[in-house]
Amino acid sequence: MLSPSAALGTGFSRISVIGLGLIGSSLLLAIREAMPTVTLIGHDASPDVRETARRLKLADAITDTAGAAVADADLVILCVPVRAMADVAASIRDDLPPEAIISDVGSCKAEILASLTAALPHHRVIPAHPVAGTENSGPEAGFASLFTGRWCIITPPAEADPAAVARIADLWREVGALVETMDAAHHDLVLAVTSHLPHLIAYTIVGTASDLEDVTRSEVIKYSAGGFRDFTRIAASDPTMWRDVFLSNKDAVLEMLQRFSEDLSALQRAIRWNDGDALFNLFTRTRAIRRSIIEEGQDDPAPDFGRSHP
Numbered sequence: 001m002l003s004p005s006a007a008l009g010t011g012f013s014r015i016s017v018i019g020l021g022l023i024g025s026s027l028l029l030a031i032r033e034a035m036p037t038v039t040l041i042g043h044d045a046s047p048d049v050r051e052t053a054r055r056l057k058l059a060d061a062i063t064d065t066a067g068a069a070v071a072d073a074d075l076v077i078l079c080v081p082v083r084a085m086a087d088v089a090a091s092i093r094d095d096l097p098p099e100a101i102i103s104d105v106g107s108c109k110a111e112i113l114a115s116l117t118a119a120l121p122h123h124r125v126i127p128a129h130p131v132a133g134t135e136n137s138g139p140e141a142g143f144a145s146l147f148t149g150r151w152c153i154i155t156p157p158a159e160a161d162p163a164a165v166a167r168i169a170d171l172w173r174e175v176g177a178l179v180e181t182m183d184a185a186h187h188d189l190v191l192a193v194t195s196h197l198p199h200l201i202a203y204t205i206v207g208t209a210s211d212l213e214d215v216t217r218s219e220v221i222k223y224s225a226g227g228f229r230d231f232t233r234i235a236a237s238d239p240t241m242w243r244d245v246f247l248s249n250k251d252a253v254l255e256m257l258q259r260f261s262e263d264l265s266a267l268q269r270a271i272r273w274n275d276g277d278a279l280f281n282l283f284t285r286t287r288a289i290r291r292s293i294i295e296e297g298q299d300d301p302a303p304d305f306g307r308s309h310p
């Protein structure tokens, strides 16, 4: 018998979230707001995080084991760092109801799809990636509107049950996201250039500035103009999460890094040989890209995203 909200919406009546950091806690808050009658169960490996999650009343129950969290669930969403996904999947295998759908929110998809499918060969695995987040982590960083107006990319395996894919898509629409479906390998290539490489560049430039011998740290802080400040926000992102992303999406990131290095060398040459036209032409082209993003309304659909949240 389905609960009233389940009958009207996604068909899920008991959802388990494993990993109660920024994304897991935001998802619980967003589901609670959009589908108040769904039963929510949470688990995190960290006792401190579990205690905080209980204090914040993120779910109807916070369990001490992953197995207890998934018993009776009709949907389980893994919100742990990318390289912890396979271990969590193995740890819930014996407690997972046969009809449960398994999903996740990892930032890269091909390796996760392969490892979840291998760990849970008899279950429907429908991975997803909400392209929404901040540099903050942990359960207290979460907020219900994180996914509003942001894209969520679903990367089902080729043989996926279309009804299960539709239910996962509906869930993300219920919490305010715009949904796109694509192949996991293509997702990883696209996100390597739009998200992973920018994070790598931010980590590098902030590291470079802090290693300078002739410029003091206080000068870097005092005179940091807008560009550098934006890089420091991104470079404050969680080290475990981003270590896992780069190791998991290694091939696509290395491919994009190769292209980026070649383009950077071309710019270096233009500066060395006073080729102002080359610089001006590139900057004109990139300005047009930014302006077309804004014209298409793709700038920042969630205006309070990130910085206004502690």
Ligand SMILES: NC(=O)C1=CN([C@@H]2O[C@H](COP(=O)(O)OP(=O)(O)OC[C@H]3O[C@@H](n4cnc5c(N)ncnc54)[C@H](O)[C@@H]3O)[C@@H](O)[C@H]2O)C=CC1
Pocket: 018, 019, 020, 021, 022, 023, 024, 043, 044, 045, 046, 049, 079, 080, 081, 082, 084, 087, 088, 105, 106, 107, 108, 129, 130, 131, 132, 133, 134, 135, 136, 137, 138, 139, 238, 241, 245
């Ligand atoms: N931070 C962001 O902006 C975004 C992150 N993602 C993805 O979401 C996932 C979670 O990221 P965040 O919530 O930002 O990280 P977070 O660091 O805020 O939370 C991760 C949580 O997982 C828990 N955890 C780690 N291993 C575990 C295990 N084996 N069993 C149970 N719990 C475990 C940790 O204790 C922590 O509370 C990652 O896969 C990340 O790639 C996706 C979109 C945006």
Ligand SMILES: O=C(O)C(=O)Cc1ccc(O)cc1
Pocket: 106, 107, 130, 131, 132, 133, 134, 135, 195, 234, 306
């Ligand atoms: O804080 C930022 O600027 C982000 O880029 C957040 C983010 C991080 C990882 C993702 O997979 C998706 C979004």
